[in-house]
Amino acid sequence: MFTSGFAQLSPEAKQAKKEAILAAIQLPEIPVYEVSVINFGAKGDGKKDCKKAFDKAIQHLKKKGGGTLHVPKGTYLINGPIHFISHFNLHLEEGAVLQFGSNPEDYPTVFTSWEGTFVYNHSPLIYGKYLTDISITGTGIIDGEASETWLQWKPKETADKLLSRKMNHEGTPIKDRVFGNGHYLRPQLIQFVNSKNILLEGVQIEDAPFWCVHLLQCESVTLRKLTYDAHNKNNDGIDLEYTRNVLIEDIKFNNGDDNIAIKAGRDHEGRANAATPSENILIRNCSFKGLHSLVIGSEMSAGVQDVFVENCTAHGYLKRGIYFKTNADRGGFIKDIYIDNVSFKDTEDCFYITANYHGEGSGFNSKIKDVFISNIQCTSASGTAIVIQGYPESKVENVQFKNIHIQKATNGISITNTQHIDFKDVIIGEAATVPTAVK
Structure with missing residues (x-):
């Protein structure tokens, strides 16, 4: 049936709604205290494992109540994840490259979500949970180094993927949904969980094991001026899941799957979380390149609403x-x-x-x-x-x-x-x- 005249927001009401979304988003407040990862033993030669240096620097900042960790020009091998703290900014200076190792045993299991189902799995390469005021800034590169390593898990993941969905449908307690070593669910490159006041700005994202940027149960998010060169299987650019009050702007996508995918949980578990749909999302002035530009779903069982996309171009x-x-x-x-x-x-x-x-x-x-x-x-x-x-x-x-x-x-x-x-x-x-x- 074809008809017209059904209700929609007037231009004035639509503008007011967008302004309300922006008003609900707060940029992170980071203390002025700053340190360099070099001072904690890191060496940007692409050979020395800098994992301990990053951990020491972050713990130092935690004791100081937060601040900025500078990463100067160089290539920093990191055999294991970087786990964020609140009130923390990771700043990659021009020419800085974070190059993550890919030994699964270096990535402990953490609470996460895999294709819409809560599980415990290998830690994302950059990860944080229950945080406030966090950011990644600068003009450097975050390189998952996954094309010759994690990517080899793709043909092996089917049994674990089906098991996770079975656990979802049968209501298996989340604490018993443990994957990690001996399983083949690839971790995300960057994931923040149940966190707010988040900024990702300026950096380039490359070669992720799985999804590139995954925000799970987050709110008050700004993603701007990122660039992508990520072409592995399932290299979605941005995945929002149970996430609200988001601004995505001025991003140059060039990734191997969905540029932006808006999600909200899978099946029984997603419907049980219907109080937390993904909502209030403004996407503007982006350059799309990849498999699909804007996707909603397929995991969207808690619902997706109030999404605005404007002034974007595909290449x-x-x-x-x-x-x-x-x-x-x-x-x-x-x-x-x-x-x-x-x-x-x-x-x-x-x-x-x-x-x-x-x-x-x-x-x-x-x-x-x-x-x-x-x-x-x-x-x-x-x-x-x-x-x-x-x-x-x-x-x-x-x-x-x-x-x-x-x-x-x-x-x-x-x-x-x-x-x-x-x-x-x-x-x-x-x-x-x-x-x-x-x-």
């Missing part, structure tokens, strides 16, 4: 530009999504909104509604320009496409099990002019 081929993916295992909702002024080049599918991801599941249909997409340019869609797939008993509803131009598409539109879909000034292919006359 190079994307499999999908905008991709919402859920299935009947998930439940939850995706709603109140506003996407405006985004340009894509070549894609397989420009827009793909599906409640039947991988054709999996039963009994827990997700609700997708109130999605507003405007002022979009796309060079081509080798698959389908616009796909929307709901369920007969749980239709995708209240979706508006306004001022959309997809210059070329193999297939135009494929819409099933929907209601209240509104097209205004949508052109797929060349714009038609006046009708030709009979000769």
